[in-house]
Amino acid sequence: MVPPSYGLDSSQRYVQFLNKVLSARGPSALPYKEEVKWLIRQHLLSLLREFPSLKVKTAVFTHNDGRTVNILQAYGTIPMLYQRVTYNIPVYNIHVVIWLTKHYPRQYPCVFVNPMRDILIRCGAAHVDPSALVSAPYIPSWSFPSSNLVDLARNIRYRFGRYPPLCTRQPAPIAHRIDNQYQGYSSSTTVRMPSSRSPSSSASDHPPPSVCPSNVAPPSPPYGRTVPPSPRRANSNDPSEVLKKKLLEMLHSDSVALRKSREAETNSLVRAQRKLKRRGRQRDEGLRQMIDEKEGLEQLLQMVLMNTDLLETWLRENGKKNICLNAQLPIAQSRIHSPPSIGRCSKELSPSTQMYGLDSSQRSAQFLNKVLSARGPSALPYKEEVKLLIRQHLLILLQEFPSLQVKTAVFTHNDGRTVNLLQADGTIPMLYQQVTYNIPVVIWLTEHYPRQYPCVFVNPTRDMLIRPCHAYVDPSGLVSVPYMQSWTFPSSNLKKLLEMLHSDTVALRKSREEETDSLVRAQPELKRRGRLIDEGLRQMIDEKEGLEQLLQMVLMNTDVLETWLRENGEKNKLVIDVDDVFEPCDPLSRQMVDCTASDLAIEDTFYSLDKAMQQGVIPFDAYMRNIRTLSREQFFHRATSAKIRAAQMQSVITSAESDN
Numbered sequence: 001m002v003p004p005s006y007g008l009d010s011s012q013r014y015v016q017f018l019n020k021v022l023s024a025r026g027p028s029a030l031p032y033k034e035e036v037k038w039l040i041r042q043h044l045l046s047l048l049r050e051f052p053s054l055k056v057k058t059a060v061f062t063h064n065d066g067r068t069v070n071i072l073q074a075y076g077t078i079p080m081l082y083q084r085v086t087y088n089i090p091v092y093n094i095h096v097v098i099w100l101t102k103h104y105p106r107q108y109p110c111v112f113v114n115p116m117r118d119i120l121i122r123c124g125a126a127h128v129d130p131s132a133l134v135s136a137p138y139i140p141s142w143s144f145p146s147s148n149l150v151d152l153a154r155n156i157r158y159r160f161g162r163y164p165p166l167c168t169r170q171p172a173p174i175a176h177r178i179d180n181q182y183q184g185y186s187s188s189t190t191v192r193m194p195s196s197r198s199p200s201s202s203a204s205d206h207p208p209p210s211v212c213p214s215n216v217a218p219p220s221p222p223y224g225r226t227v228p229p230s231p232r233r234a235n236s237n238d239p240s241e242v243l244k245k246k247l248l249e250m251l252h253s254d255s256v257a258l259r260k261s262r263e264a265e266t267n268s269l270v271r272a273q274r275k276l277k278r279r280g281r282q283r284d285e286g287l288r289q290m291i292d293e294k295e296g297l298e299q300l301l302q303m304v305l306m307n308t309d310l311l312e313t314w315l316r317e318n319g320k321k322n323i324c325l326n327a328q329l330p331i332a333q334s335r336i337h338s339p340p341s342i343g344r345c346s347k348e349l350s351p352s353t354q355m356y357g358l359d360s361s362q363r364s365a366q367f368l369n370k371v372l373s374a375r376g377p378s379a380l381p382y383k384e385e386v387k388l389l390i391r392q393h394l395l396i397l398l399q400e401f402p403s404l405q406v407k408t409a410v411f412t413h414n415d416g417r418t419v420n421l422l423q424a425d426g427t428i429p430m431l432y433q434q435v436t437y438n439i440p441v442v443i444w445l446t447e448h449y450p451r452q453y454p455c456v457f458v459n460p461t462r463d464m465l466i467r468p469c470h471a472y473v474d475p476s477g478l479v480s481v482p483y484m485q486s487w488t489f490p491s492s493n494l495k496k497l498l499e500m501l502h503s504d505t506v507a508l509r510k511s512r513e514e515e516t517d518s519l520v521r522a523q524p525e526l527k528r529r530g531r532l533i534d535e536g537l538r539q540m541i542d543e544k545e546g547l548e549q550l551l552q553m554v555l556m557n558t559d560v561l562e563t564w565l566r567e568n569g570e571k572n573k574l575v576i577d578v579d580d581v582f583e584p585c586d587p588l589s590r591q592m593v594d595c596t597a598s599d600l601a602i603e604d605t606f607y608s609l610d611k612a613m614q615q616g617v618i619p620f621d622a623y624m625r626n627i628r629t630l631s632r633e634q635f636f637h638r639a640t641s642a643k644i645r646a647a648q649m650q651s652v653i654t655s656a657e658s659d660n
Helices: 010-022 035-051 148-160 174-188 199-207 239-318 326-338 339-346 360-372 384-400 494-568 587-615 621-660
Strands: 056-063 068-082 083-089 096-100 110-113 119-121 166-168 403-413 418-430 437-445 454-458
Touching: 010 035, 035 056, 035 068, 035 096, 035 148, 056 096, 056 110, 068 166, 096 148, 096 403, 110 166, 148 621, 239 403, 384 494, 494 587, 587 621
Parallel strands: 083 096
Antiparallel strands: 056 068, 068 083, 068 096, 096 110, 119 166, 403 418, 418 437, 437 454
């Protein structure tokens, strides 16, 4: 939403625009607190007076967690003085943007720089990060209510003037710049000898020198030749001509030396470039070989782990049944060491073929082997030295709680980053008073697991709700039990975490039931007090809305009066009597004004007489005599006012009946 642009200048438009948006109610209301809206209005108007190139509007701001909110923003350009030249630093769309967040002015605003097409943010800028967020020293030291937008903009202008955050795009390559400098130098060393010939003949006799390769002798420049004698020159030993000749010879020798040094530097740079390219190719080749070798070892490790799981499963199932165990072990060992059998086994039991013929533990083991040994874009962000420990933790957890399942999913951090992680999803059985409850949970193994505790969330179904003010679960479902705070690597694991969570939940449920009974008993009294509070709050809201509407009308009328006074204050300097400011519209109104003025004047006289009596200026008998006389006169004035008021009401009723 932007301010209208018709009929008023920019300052008046922004004043009326801010009055409108800050006093709005309902769905279009801005999320600022009522007690700071007037201060926000003053801050923005001061900023616009200090920097006329800025503008104010309302726009949708998106937080890092995806929430959107409609707030105020100031956008435009901030003039920056750098080396005696004034620049405009673009903020937001094509200019600078200052977002007034929900908690402004108690919290600092968000300032962004949005460079144009041919401008880039300087790498390692002192006060601007790669996302264009400005972090000037004034922002962290923001203090309410002393800090304001004008000082912030001045500080940004000063910091940007000392350390410019923007730069143009990358210039041409080094070799191209050297060639241009070399050609520029050769063209700048062209010297013309004075001659009496015409310009056309001198141009043909003295062509500009050309750049020659280093292995070919350069031709003699035009200023190195013997100048043919001019028919007008009588004396060849003129000192000025000798001096010119010496200067030209010195210039020629210096240019030749400089050209040779530049050619030597260019050749050295070319040789160094070839050497660097050769070393780069050798390094890339060695790195590629190491990566291939690493991938081969990882694949071999994966196949060994998968065949190990098969052997362990076979031993558990058939170790006590089959008598010829020693006769069958060589077959299993030959399967381990036979590459063709390994390839077929891994292909048949991979998740892509749905792992037919395996139970849940075998499928989970093969799934973990596959995802933990993956490489490339699909690799999980865990360190290599802890992947085996992660696999053991998850397998033990699945054996203890078969209702859980392991899979990979995308986890979103609070700062908006997304990463593909392992998670255990399912339910945890909990026995309470001989009834089993299934608590749905999700366990995320973060990037730093197992050195850091995992993230555990309660995932309620559609018919479940998270209990408010829970001791171990916040409203977002995040679980924080004491075992997680005392997590220690490598002794802590997922099985102990869920066991502690189960015991803590049982104890907490007992205490919560006792609290629920006490809350039920206190509920009738709370309902009665709630009704009283709602009634009082409703009355206060109605009164507040009325006062805000009245304040808005007063502010608008004040702005109009100030504008009129600025325009007509110097024109109209007539002396107007105070009594002539208001003119009654009829005789009854005139008589009412006179009676009211007399009544109030007598009241002021009573007050003065009381003060004089207290100070002993007049005697008591004179005070009583004057009070009696004035009271009689005041009575007549008040009686007359009452009769006039009744007559006016009767005339209003009569006019209304006649209109009907």
